[in-house]
Amino acid sequence: MKTTGNTILITGAGTGVGLEAAKQLSKNGNTIIMVARNAERLKIEADKLRNAHAIPCDLSNFEDLTRLVAKLKENHKDLNMIFLNAGIAANYNLFEEADAYKTSIAEMTTNYHSAVYLTQALESLLAEKDDAAMLITTSGVVFAPDLLHPTYSAAKAALHSYILSMRLVLERKKSSVKVFELMLPLVDSPFSSAVQSDLKISPEKAVNEIVSGLEKNEFEMHIGLTKDIYEVYLKSPQQALELVNNLTGEN
Numbered sequence: 446m447k448t449t450g451n452t453i454l455i456t457g458a459g460t461g462v463g464l465e466a467a468k469q470l471s472k473n474g475n476t477i478i479m480v481a482r483n484a485e486r487l488k489i490e491a492d493k494l495r496n497a498h499a500i501p502c503d504l505s506n507f508e509d510l511t512r513l514v515a516k517l518k519e520n521h522k523d524l525n526m527i528f529l530n531a532g533i534a535a536n537y538n539l540f541e542e543a544d545a546y547k548t549s550i551a552e553m554t555t556n557y558h559s560a561v562y563l564t565q566a567l568e569s570l571l572a573e574k575d576d577a578a579m580l581i582t583t584s585g586v587v588f589a590p591d592l593l594h595p596t597y598s599a600a601k602a603a604l605h606s607y608i609l610s611m612r613l614v615l616e617r618k619k620s621s622v623k624v625f626e627l628m629l630p631l632v633d634s635p636f637s638s639a640v641q642s643d644l645k646i647s648p649e650k651a652v653n654e655i656v657s658g659l660e661k662n663e664f665e666m667h668i669g670l671t672k673d674i675y676e677v678y679l680k681s682p683q684q685a686l687e688l689v690n691n692l693t694g695e696n
């Protein structure tokens with residue numbers, strides 16, 4: 446996949462990995478459409494970049510999603526890449542303080558359903574292009590859940606399963622649209638502030654690996670420590686479960 450000359454929608458572009466991706470990809474000669482809820486922060490960041498547009502949007506809100514797609518179809522017909530990266534996670538112990546049911550609805554809506562909506566709504570626009578891609582951020586927890594993020598892990602596992610389905614369907618219909626899954630390890634961003642660990646990598650390092658994986662058409666990117674989780678998982682899912690939960694401090 447080429448990494449210059451694209452028009453790229455990046456969700457979750459206000460902070461962390463999404464913001465770093467917007468910075469690097471705008472520098473590399475791509476047009477960037479940045480999405481997040483905090484409109485003021487998004488505009489400040491977009492104004493610092495070349496060829497970047499800010500569209501505030503709450504991906505957990507159906508009306509916002511439909512408005513976003515309408516704006517993209519009207520103003521950004523050259524869109525050829527979508528990088529669905531926005532995510533939320535609640536850190537809690539099951540059967541203790543938090544309401545797992547309500548938490549799981551919020552996590553599924555933002556992390557999973559918004560991706561189903563946007564891929565479905567934008568697939569035909571992308572398929573008109575010779576070189577097109579969907580990039581979706583997941584995590585090492587798709588192979589083994591992190592007990593401190595139980596419902597988040599389940600939402601990312603659902604997303605992983607959906608990505609496998611989409612990739613096979615698009616391959617079978619010989620679509621030009623490539624599907625990339627970016628499995629991130631612990632990254633030093635606001636998202637992981639509740640997790641104490643010296644294993645966090647910087648958003649810059651994560652995005653460097655993503656860009657290099659795109660250039661090599663590495664469709665399932667196991668970034669940083671997620672490579673180790675994947676290799677252990679192939680031998681023993683139980684050992685992978687233990688490994689993930691030692692990494693985040695839970696035994």
Ligand SMILES: NC(=O)c1ccc[n+]([C@@H]2O[C@H](COP(=O)([O-])OP(=O)(O)OC[C@H]3O[C@@H](n4cnc5c(N)ncnc54)[C@H](OP(=O)(O)O)[C@@H]3O)[C@@H](O)[C@H]2O)c1
Pocket residue numbers: 456457458459460461462463480481482483484502503504505530531532533534555582583584585629630631632633634635636637
């Ligand atoms: N950091 C890690 O350790 C880690 C590990 C594995 C996977 N990941 C995944 O990596 C991705 C990026 O996370 P990050 O580390 O860069 O975290 P982050 O800095 O917290 O970024 C998340 C972004 O998503 C946006 N967002 C959240 N809910 C939204 C909604 N309903 N609608 C629109 N935008 C929304 C946030 O902006 P607003 O608040 O302005 O909306 C923010 O820009 C996530 O999918 C996460 O699950 C992270």
